[in-house]
Amino acid sequence: MSGYSDGFGGAWKLIFTLDPDLYEIIFLSLQVTITAVIIASIIGLPMGAWLAVNRFMFRRYVIAVLNALMGLPPVVVGLFVYMALSRAGPLGGFGLLFSPAAMIIAQVIIITPLIASISHQTIRDLWAEYHDLLISMNATRTQRIRALLWDGRRALLTATLAGFGRAIGEVGAIMIVGGNIEHATRVLTTAIALETGKGNFAFAMGLGLVLIVIAVIINLAIHIVGKTERASTW
Amino acid sequence: MKLILTALFTAFLAMAAHAETMRVAVTTSFYNSGLSEVLLPEIKAELDLDVELIVVGTGQALRLGEAGDVDAILVHARAAEDSFLAAGFGTHRREIMYNDFVFVGPPSDQANVASAQSATAALQAIALASAPFVSRGDDSGTHKKELSLWASAGIVPEGTWYRAVGSGMGATLNVASGLNAYTFTDRASWLNFGNKADLILLYAGDPALFNQYAYIPVNPTRWPHVRYDLALELENWLTSDRAKTLINAYMINGENLFFFNAVRP
DSSP: OHHHHHHHHHHHHHHHTTOHHHHHHHHHHHHHHHHHHHHHHHHHHHHHHHHHHOOOTTHHHHHHHHHHHTTOOHHHHHHHHHHHHSTTSTTGGGOOTTSHHHHHHHHHHHHHHHHHHHHHHHHHHHHHHHHHHHHHTTOOHHHHHHHHHHHTHHHHHHHHHHHHHHHHTOOHHHHHHHTTOTTTTOOHHHHHHHHHHTTOHHHHHHHHHHHHHHHHHHHHHHHHHTTOSSGGGO | OHHHHHHHHHHHHHTOOOSEEEEEEEEHHHHHTTHHHHHHHHHHHHHOEEEEEEEEOHHHHHHHHHTTOSSEEEEOOHHHHHHHHHTTSBSOOEEEEEEEEEEEEOTTOTTOGGGOSSHHHHHHHHHHHTOOEEEOOSSOHHHHHHHHHHHHHTOOOOSTTEEEOOOOHHHHHHHHHHHTOEEEEEHHHHHHOSOOTTOEEEEOOOGGGEEEEEEEEBOTTTOTTSOHHHHHHHHHHHTSHHHHHHHHHOEETTEESOEEOOOOO
């Protein structure tokens, strides 16, 4: 299989020749995914914590739905966002279809349930530990949620990274709502699908390797910045 | 961490400023031919116009034009184009260039397509031999053409030998080369395809295989936001002498992929 070695060779060539198109694609991939992860975290983390500390009717059902939404097929999300943002759709007036903003919207919908669900599970365990303490201190609901989110921050990083992982590797939804337009909405995953369609397997594999390397670098960087996974702060 | 986020947001905001931009829905067969990579930089240089391509099948391209999500379309399915215009979704139709459809398949050629007398005879031979055939199956121009040929051959393609993959031209060719099966493609996509494996061109030349590409601006009275001015500017360029030279000079292995045939007043 010379295809494999061609792919590896192609990847290194792309990276070391500083191909400007490649850097544009990488930059857009990161821009879309990181923006989506930030927005989804702002929504999902407090939502998970809120669900952990509050008792209300149908709570169990809400959590079950949230867990089920973790497996939402991206292509379905893409279709719904597409129909909504199309000029003929209810939000067509904003002209957002085939823009990075549309891709961010789709990704936020895909990863928010994931982040909320994982953070709910994390906070629930922490809440069991902190329950008596926070109640005896007469902390308000908001104070409780804040304390839990802060003390659980390292574990919550996992929720955020899971969201990042799902978003950076996603292709179905962003292909539909982004349109894979060169120099506008082309990202790593849609470029891989395109090159595979052209039969350029070596180039597609090269892009795939770049995607994997980037995902690893980002995860490592976050651990280093967050000082997690180190001997002193296990 | 905050620094990184601030930097990213600033970069995000900086992305805004642009030259004039318009969107054109084009067929996968046009895009997979590689011609757009020749034309778009020239358009950018001469008109200072960024043409963003949405690469889909003709069926979806027409839907995008209907919904006002693009400013113009470049497609190749005459009947569908005519009903698009009749419904008032586009202003007019301008023929730009043509090439032809071809049959490709394995060199062993069990259905003996290479010696067929016509396109319909080729299909009849494939059906008779129940030889594996991969169809686009995605309501694209190529797919519509293939279906019309089956209809004129008097055959309803059914059975395990007939695989409708529902994908673009390149993906369909990938499946055909993986299965070592027959398929129906336009010549430009075929010539530019990178994964031919064992497949070879077996049959071409029937006048029924003529493949005309036409350009249709989306109707601005229906969708006031579309850039009709830019759509006309692009049409003007696509029918110019410069475009003629570039299109007719675009070759792979010494073979023309498209022939310019726009009529100019």
